[in-house]
Amino acid sequence: MAIQGPIPVSFAQVFPHGCYAVGEVEPVKDFEASTNGRFVQSRDKxxxxPVWQIPVMDADPSLKAAQKTVAVKILSAVQPVAPAPVAGLPITPVEFDGLTITPYVNGAGRLAYSIKARQMLAPRTNVKPTGKEAAA
Structure with a gap:
């Protein structure tokens, strides 16, 4: 098989309706290297x-409540910082660059995905004018 390791994907493929940060960026614990009282941060294989994670809410209206929140892992030498909040919104919209997904079978025997990113940033506005707007 030609695909080995994480599968590159675009932000629009994973979050076509966008997503929102609903928590803080935190280091991911390396459970094998950590001991009682000694935290060791996970590193990407x-x-x-170093691996960090942030919980985000998928804005897809068709998802059930239990499916809306996922953790996105971010690979970065320094702790990523979420974009500034947007006035009037209770949660912060975010985008990710350099996304990959890795499918795996979870503890319940179901297919799940690990989502990793290279960068977290404020949403871009890629609005392209339509025929009417371009003519105005």
Whole structure:
């Protein structure tokens, strides 16, 4: 098989309706290396970079409540910072660059996905004018 390791995907493929940060960026614990009272941060197997995570809410209206919140892991030498809040919104919209997904079978025997990113940033506004707007 030609695909090995994490599968590159676009932000629009994973979050076509966008997503919102609903928690703080935190280091991911390496459960094998950590001991009682000694926290060791997880490192990515492929890059060796520290792994951070942030819970986000998928804005897809068709998802059930239990499916809306997922953790996105971010590979970064320094702790990523969420974009500034948007005035009038109770939660912060975010986007991710360099996304990959890794499918796996979870403890319940169901297919699940680990989502990793290289960067977290404020949503871009890629609005393209339509025929009417372009003519105005």
């Amino acid at each position: 492929n890059t060796g970079e």
